[in-house]
Amino acid sequence: MKIDIYSGINELSQSAASLFIEVAQKAIADRGRFLVALSGGSTPMKLYERLAGNKLDWTSVHFFWGDERCVPADDPGNSYGQTKQVLFDKIGDTNIHRINSDLAPDSAATDYTRTLKAFSEPPLDFPRFDLVLLGMGDDGHTASLFPGSPVEVDSPALAVTANYQDRPANRVTLTQTVFNQAREIWFLVAGANKAETLQKVLKGEFQPKVFPAQRIKPVNGNLVWMIDEEAASLL
Ligand code: 6PG
Numbered sequence: 001m002k003i004d005i006y007s008g009i010n011e012l013s014q015s016a017a018s019l020f021i022e023v024a025q026k027a028i029a030d031r032g033r034f035l036v037a038l039s040g041g042s043t044p045m046k047l048y049e050r051l052a053g054n055k056l057d058w059t060s061v062h063f064f065w066g067d068e069r070c071v072p073a074d075d076p077g078n079s080y081g082q083t084k085q086v087l088f089d090k091i092g093d094t095n096i097h098r099i100n101s102d103l104a105p106d107s108a109a110t111d112y113t114r115t116l117k118a119f120s121e122p123p124l125d126f127p128r129f130d131l132v133l134l135g136m137g138d139d140g141h142t143a144s145l146f147p148g149s150p151v152e153v154d155s156p157a158l159a160v161t162a163n164y165q166d167r168p169a170n171r172v173t174l175t176q177t178v179f180n181q182a183r184e185i186w187f188l189v190a191g192a193n194k195a196e197t198l199q200k201v202l203k204g205e206f207q208p209k210v211f212p213a214q215r216i217k218p219v220n221g222n223l224v225w226m227i228d229e230e231a232a233s234l235l
Contacts, residue, residue, distance in 0.1 A: 002224045003202070005232045009190045012226050013046035016188060020047070020131065021054050023184055027130040028060045035119060035127050037064040037174065039143070040079030041135040043188045048083050052090035059093050062119070064127075066134060066179065067144040068099035069168035070108060070159075077168040099172045105159035109172045112157045116178070126156045129182040137164055138193045140201055140211035144173030151208045151215060153177060176215040183221045187213070190228040198227065199234035 006012035020036075027034040038044065065079055073081045080098040088096060097119075099112045119127035134142045141147060146162040153175045161169050179185060189198060201211045202225065208215045216223065 002222070003232075003235070004224060004226050005235075006226065006228050008228050008230075009043070009046055012188065012190060012228050013044075013050055016044075016047045016186065016226055017050035017054060019186075020051060021056055023131050024056055024061060027183075028057055031130075032060065034061045034131070035064065035129050036061065036131045037066045037129050037133065037179075037182075038079070038083060039066055039133040039135045039188070040068065040082070041137075043135045043190050044133055045082065045086060047133075047188065048087040052087050056091075058091045059095075062095040062097060063088075064097045064116075064129070065099055065174075066132060066142075067171055067173035068101050068108075070101045070103075070105050070170035070172065071168045072102060073098070075168075101172075105161075105170045105172060109157045109159040112172055113155070116156055124181060126178050126181075129178070131184045131186065132179050132182040134179070134185065134187045134213075134216065136187055136189045136194060136198065136201070136213045138197050139164070140197050140213050142187070142213040142216060143179070144171040145175065145212035145215060147210055147212060149209075149212065176217075179216055180219050181221070182218060185216060185218050185221060185223045187216075187223075187225045187227075189225065189231045192230040192233065194227075194231040195234045198231050202235060 024034040071077045116126035121128040
């Protein structure tokens with residue numbers, strides 16, 4: 001595990017954008033495509049904005065999500081819709097595999113599991129993502145794996161209901177079963193409100209039921225925490 005501390009969200013986003021392009025170019029060169037699972041939330045938005053200004057063979061990129069809120073694509077709470085505005089509308093032809101949030105949560109989870117299977121890398125029933133981007137809530141959740149949720153899960157995707165801030169409660173989330181098979185997993189965490197939880201997640205005892213972010217442990221990949229100085233203030 002690597003911890004990179006940045007002066008602020010702008011420096012963090014700039015560095016993450018450069019590294020994203022690097023990892024994408026290598027995946028495309030090695031395997032002909034780049035499979036990435038994006039995160040929702042506010043932290044990665046500046047990264048997505050910066051990516052829009054970068055040159056990359058976007059037609060070889062396949063965008064997925066680690067989770068999605070079950071609201072229509074044009075709802076401000078929809079992660080795909082937020083990213084479309086700042087990235088997809090600017091990069092032209094690419095491959096988007098969104099969680100179909102127009103379906104009921106259980107149906108959306110089943111539908112997404114089917115989509116993942118089409119990109120499976122046997123013996124896995126789902127893709128081995130080249131990159132997974134994750135955030136962390138101030139309660140220690142990541143994607144839509146929330147405190148108190150079952151730790152031992154083997155299904156690739158789940159429908160969940162969770163209340164966090166003013167965000168939509170019905171969601172679909174990938175589970176650590178999928179995340180932990182990725183080649184690269186990056187947490188992007190910024191802001192003083194994350195500092196106390198981040199200290200417990202990174203330096204405290206292993207409590208995956210309480211802090212779902214601790215469930216993320218790559219089987220055979222790199223885990224990087226990209227955090228700003230405010231969030232890192234108690235480390
Ligand atoms: C979501 C994300 C969620 C997010 C954290 C952090 O859909 O909201 O998947 O896990 O990454 O809640 O959100 P912020 O970046 O807005 O603090």
